[in-house]
Amino acid sequence: MISHPLSKPAHVNGEPPHVIFAGGGTGGHLFPGLAVAGELRRRRPDLRITFVGSGKSFEREWVASAEFDYIVLPCSPLPQRFWHLPGFLLDNAAGYRAARRLLREKHPSVVVGLGGYASVPVARTARRAGAKLVLLEQNVVPGRANRWLARAADAVCVAFPDTVERLRSRGEILVTGTPIRPGFTNVTPERxxxxxxxxxxxxxxxxxxxxxxxxxxxxxxxxxxxxxxxxxxxxxxxxxxxxxxxxxxxxxxxxxxxxxxxxxxxxxxxxxxxxxxxxxxxxxxxxxxxxxxxxxxxxxxxxxxxxxxxxxxxxxxxxxxxxxxxxxxxxxxxxxxxxxxxxxxxxxxxxxxxLARPDAARDVANIVMRLAADKPLPQRLPCQETSAAASVVPPPLRRAPRPSRASETDREHEYSLL
CATH class of the missing domain: 3.40.50.2000 (Glycogen Phosphorylase B;)
Structure with a gap:
């Protein structure tokens, strides 16, 4: 059965694209999203950007300090004890309903999932809302939420080449590195x-x-x-x-x-x-x-x-x-x-x-903008140089065949460092 979008993305209606970042909870999930959002705003000041999270004070404060909109969505992590299961199901059912209403109202062009349970309701609803889905994965071993969501994603941006074989996706898997906030590479060391x-x-x-x-x-x-x-x-x-x-x-x-x-x-x-x-x-x-x-x-x-x-x-x-x-x-x-x-x-x-990839935020922002404009992802991304002190240029990103255990129907191509 064909699933029809809940609404048209904003840019289809002549409005500036709207990008929603879903998830957070910890600095490890939230900061890469803030880095990409900052890069997007630098390029397109008219771009609308919204963060959606669980309502933790940590998220609220950092998103507010970056001057982005923030919306709380009901959600709960998978419980460790079975008697907590009813509350988990109720919270997340409410989260999915709220996500559908949110995406119907905001008409996002792209949803960026930051990982963790708080990213699931909005990221899972993105496809039905007619939005593109991009996932960020910072660890060698992908988290449970990203492993589940990756199959429906248009792009998965991973930090390490070793992560590629651990994911299955209908879209592209790209080794971009982990986006970091500005300032880490241009600070003068005083060690x-x-x-x-x-x-x-x-x-x-x-x-x-x-x-x-x-x-x-x-x-x-x-x-x-x-x-x-x-x-x-x-x-x-x-x-x-x-x-x-x-x-x-x-x-x-x-x-x-x-x-x-x-x-x-x-x-x-x-x-x-x-x-x-x-x-x-x-x-x-x-x-x-x-x-x-x-x-x-x-x-x-x-x-x-x-x-x-x-x-x-x-x-x-x-x-x-x-x-x-x-x-x-x-x-x-x-x-x-x-x-x-x-x-x-x-x-x-x-x-x-x-080992650094200081341009990861730039490269992820490129991916988001291309998807927002309904443009295909490039077959090759620019090399990402490390700091001048290291004088190392990593090999270029290029497509690699999916591991043999993937099903024939899923046998797309992925990006990887080779």
Whole structure:
């Protein structure tokens, strides 16, 4: 049965195109969307842009600061316990109804799914509304929402070539890198090896808040005269401050770092989780890193991200599961080795810059604009140069055959780095 659009896209009626970004929740999902939206607004000031999310204060504040419209849609994550299932079904049924009303009213030309459960109602409804669907995937292992939505997408923009074979899509799968906010590549580094930056994600990480200070105490002789900035999140802020005070370490413990480009230009070394967006920002700034992937991440995607960077020579990887959850000792050993070896720090920094794709926001914006104008996607995208310091040009994007296990009816072509 043929599905008819709920409405005509805005540009068909002579109005400026309207792009809706759906999802968010965490910085890892939201910030790539804000980066692409900013690039679109820079090119087309008349373009209408709306963000749709779950209503979390984090989303509201960042979207408001970027001066985009924001709409709350009912939605819930897949419950871990079966007795929560009725509430999940009710919330998401309401979300789908609200998504249909929203798209009928807004007439978007393109919906950009940012990943996560909050992206599903609007992204799933996009096709019936006559809108093109673009998905952003920041991790080596795609999230559940994007795996499900990819089959109906017109384009899926992924960060890593290894992700291509993990997705099936009716449209194009393009390796663009992860879009990052402006400022990460043009900041002037003022690095000192004794300047340490601790990043537990946009909401902080309790295990890092509890164990990283212990590791830093063990290598305190390497940090004499240095500085520590620790992003701890709101929940553990006071406890983390008290732990540093107890250990006699001077640290600036903050709930969240707003000006991350400036901070990455300042840092000589980072201790970080391994979400895709965090890695893209570290790479663009060329910051050497010790990665501590979140052990309970869905499909172990943070470990997979970290392994890719480690195998490329851009970071050190410490998995807490290999140390019975205690990371302070192996972390102290790794930090001591890096802090005492300037050549190793330079190699790590160089390799991180080689892994960067600073033009990802530009390339995703190109895809969105072409789809909004009903133009076919190009067979080849421009090469994306890394920073001048790295002097590395990645190979061009070109079409690659879909893995053999795909069905014959789905056997389109995908973009991949070869």
């Amino acid at each position: 000192d090896r004794r300047r340490l930056l601790v990043l537990g994600g946009s909401g902080g990480a309790r295990s890092l808040n509890q164990q990283v200070p212990l590791a830093l105490y063990k290598v305190r002789r390497h940090l004499q005269g240095g500085e520590i900035v620790h992003q701890a999140g709101e929940a553990d802020l006071d406890a983390t401050k008290r732990l540093y005070d107890k250990l006699g370490l001077k640290a600036d413990v903050v709930p969240f770092i707003v000006d991350m480009p400036r901070m990455l230009g300042w840092a000589g070394l980072a201790i970080s989780r391994a979400g895709g967006s965090a890695l893209a920002e570290l790479a663009a700034a060329g910051v050497p890193a010790v990665l501590l992937p979140y052990p309970h991440a869905a499909n172990d995607h943070q470990r997979k991200n970290a392994e890719l960077f480690r195998d490329s020579g851009g970071c050190v990887l410490i998995d807490s599961r290999e140390h019975d959850g205690r990371i302070d000792r192996p972390l102290a050993e790794s930090l001591g080795a890096i802090l005492s070896d300037p050549l190793r720090r330079e190699r790590l920094s160089y390799t991180m810059q080689c």
